[in-house]
Amino acid sequence: MSAEFLQFLFSGVTLGATYALVGLGFSIIYNASHVINFAQGEFVMMGGMGTVFFLGLGLPMPVAILAAIALTTLFGFGLERFAIAPARGASVVTLIIITIGASIVMRGLVQVVWGKEFHAIPSFSGDEPIMIGGATILPQSLWVLGVTVLLVLALRYFFEKTIMGKAIIATSLNRDAALLMGINVRLVLFISFGLSAALGAAAGILVAPITLTNFEAGIMLGLKGFCAAILGGLGNGMGAVAGGMIVGIAEAMGAGYWISEYKDAVAFILILLVLFFKPSGLFGKTGTERV
Amino acid sequence: MLKIENLTSHYGRIQALHGVSLEVNEGELVALVGGNGAGKTTLLRTISGLQGASGGSVSFEGTDITEMAAERRVNLDIAQVPEGRQVFTALSVEDNIRLGAYTKSDKAEIAADMEKMYGRFPILKEKRNQAAGTLSGGQQQMLAMARALMSRPRLLLLDEPSMGLSPVLVMEIFSIVEELKEQGVTIFLVEQNATAALSIADRGYVMETGTISLTGTGEKLLNDETVKAAYLGI
Ligand SMILES: Nc1ncnc2c1ncn2[C@@H]1O[C@H](COP(=O)(O)OP(=O)(O)O)[C@@H](O)[C@H]1O
Numbered sequence: 001m002s003a004e005f006l007q008f009l010f011s012g013v014t015l016g017a018t019y020a021l022v023g024l025g026f027s028i029i030y031n032a033s034h035v036i037n038f039a040q041g042e043f044v045m046m047g048g049m050g051t052v053f054f055l056g057l058g059l060p061m062p063v064a065i066l067a068a069i070a071l072t073t074l075f076g077f078g079l080e081r082f083a084i085a086p087a088r089g090a091s092v093v094t095l096i097i098i099t100i101g102a103s104i105v106m107r108g109l110v111q112v113v114w115g116k117e118f119h120a121i122p123s124f125s126g127d128e129p130i131m132i133g134g135a136t137i138l139p140q141s142l143w144v145l146g147v148t149v150l151l152v153l154a155l156r157y158f159f160e161k162t163i164m165g166k167a168i169i170a171t172s173l174n175r176d177a178a179l180l181m182g183i184n185v186r187l188v189l190f191i192s193f194g195l196s197a198a199l200g201a202a203a204g205i206l207v208a209p210i211t212l213t214n215f216e217a218g219i220m221l222g223l224k225g226f227c228a229a230i231l232g233g234l235g236n237g238m239g240a241v242a243g244g245m246i247v248g249i250a251e252a253m254g255a256g257y258w259i260s261e262y263k264d265a266v267a268f269i270l271i272l273l274v275l276f277f278k279p280s281g282l283f284g285k286t287g288t289e290r291v
Numbered sequence: 292m293l294k295i296e297n298l299t300s301h302y303g304r305i306q307a308l309h310g311v312s313l314e315v316n317e318g319e320l321v322a323l324v325g326g327n328g329a330g331k332t333t334l335l336r337t338i339s340g341l342q343g344a345s346g347g348s349v350s351f352e353g354t355d356i357t358e359m360a361a362e363r364r365v366n367l368d369i370a371q372v373p374e375g376r377q378v379f380t381a382l383s384v385e386d387n388i389r390l391g392a393y394t395k396s397d398k399a400e401i402a403a404d405m406e407k408m409y410g411r412f413p414i415l416k417e418k419r420n421q422a423a424g425t426l427s428g429g430q431q432q433m434l435a436m437a438r439a440l441m442s443r444p445r446l447l448l449l450d451e452p453s454m455g456l457s458p459v460l461v462m463e464i465f466s467i468v469e470e471l472k473e474q475g476v477t478i479f480l481v482e483q484n485a486t487a488a489l490s491i492a493d494r495g496y497v498m499e500t501g502t503i504s505l506t507g508t509g510e511k512l513l514n515d516e517t518v519k520a521a522y523l524g525i
């Protein structure tokens with residue numbers, strides 16, 4: 001493996017991990033409601049911008065991060081309670097349009113309240129590159145990867161081992177049968193939006209020290225995460241993780257070996273190819289709809 | 292125990308129930324028979340709360356539950372085995388059964404109940420780690436029943452448990468239904484298989500196009516000329 005290739009791979013998996021988290025957020029909400037939440041990217045942005053804001057208040061980093069995640073989670077809950085729940089019974093397309101509206105509102109709010117400037121969050125543990133096999137990796141990339149792995153494992157545990165997680169899967173599989181079990185499906189939807197928002201915020205915070213953030217940072221991250229979710233088969237959590245990695249690595253290789261201006265196009269070319277040849281996603285959705 | 296008065300229900304502008312009144316007393320096994328499209332499933336779904344009522348009332352042990360959310364009715368000890376089983380296909384057999392006790396919190400009690408279900412339906416124990424969607428129709432029916440029983444219901448609503456099953460399996464399902472009745476569970480059994488249902492029922496109702504057209508003891512209905520002609524194929 002050449003050092004150059006390894007270098008592209010490092011940046012690919014870092015990006016990929018971020019897209020994976022965003023894609024997971026799409027999958028969780030999709031499973032619970034069959035809604036594609038186009039405000040997912042704004043959750044990501046709000047995580048980063050929220051951290052900037054709380055750091056600005058003089059809070060220590062860990063506190064600022066938790067506060068930003070909490071704030072974003074509140075927005076997730078609010079989106080469900082005040083925009084999605086009142087439209088109960090509306091078509092899925094209507095709900096999707098509502099999420100697009102919500103994304104515009106969130107971007108507008110952040111722009112008005114926190115401004116348009118780009119901000120950097122300090123790296124969690126310095127900026128001293130680490131040499132591996134002739135290539136370098138930023139400590140922040142290791143944070144991105146490590147936390148992503150932990151979050152994915154925690155989610156798997158939640159959905160496979162806890163009764164609440166199973167109730168969410170049951171609701172996504174058969175809403176009526178879930179109601180007959182006594183599962184409060186509105187609560188499931190509420191929790192799913194909160195969980196997705198928290199995941200999105202985490203992704204936004206992890207990547208902000210590498211990519212900078214501003215009120216529009218969520219648009220591209222949201223779209224890439226959406227590509228990851230589609231690539232893995234909408235609603236398939238582990239598929240979204242794999243999809244995120246594929247998009248991230250393809251993008252980094254495309255930028256490295258091809259033309260860096262077109263790196264954003266790579267994700268969309270991938271998604272078109274997948275939709276054309278295998279519309280259910282690379283990993284389909286057969287059998288297990290678990291995250 | 293269950294009292295339904297003048298119940299109506301609509302699907303958009305289509306009216307499926309035209310003023311249904313009936314009663315199920317504690318400890319009884321009551322059968323509801325009727326042809327395809329008569330409104331039996333709609334009635335059961337209105338009792339369990341999956342389908343809204345547009346008029347009339349459903350009361351359970353004296354409390355009006357017409358407007359109560361479906362998920363809260365489970366806490367009153369009402370359980371439904373829906374038409375077409377509706378198991379959680381991608382989840383394991385064990386997870387399906389466990390979700391039946393979603394409203395329960397006593398871990399030891401849940402574990403004991405699961406063992407009970409495995410004792411009653413040994414095939415489910417054998418397939419406990421398999422996805423429910425891989426089970427045969429009869430096995431899925433048993434799973435749907437086990438799942439419903441996990442909530443320890445006092446009123447069990449069964450929607451065509453014999454649908455699509457071989458005669459041997461139908462016998463097995465019906466003997467389980469009788470056994471549950473003996474254990475004190477009140478049962479409201481919806482069936483197109485009128486002969487089988489009426490022969491184990493204390494009382495029965497015949498439903499036609501959204502209304503009750505006939506009622507009486509199971510035996511009386513079995514011997515009724517119009518019932519014979521319309522539903523028993525005699
Ligand atoms: N989801 C639905 N949308 C519209 N009409 C329905 C729906 N489900 C049932 N119906 C209509 O309601 C009537 C009663 O149906 P149903 O309760 O399923 O009858 P049964 O269980 O006795 O076969 C039928 O005329 C049927 O076409």
Ligand SMILES: [Mg+2]
Nearest residue numbers: 331332333374
């Ligand atoms: Mg029916």
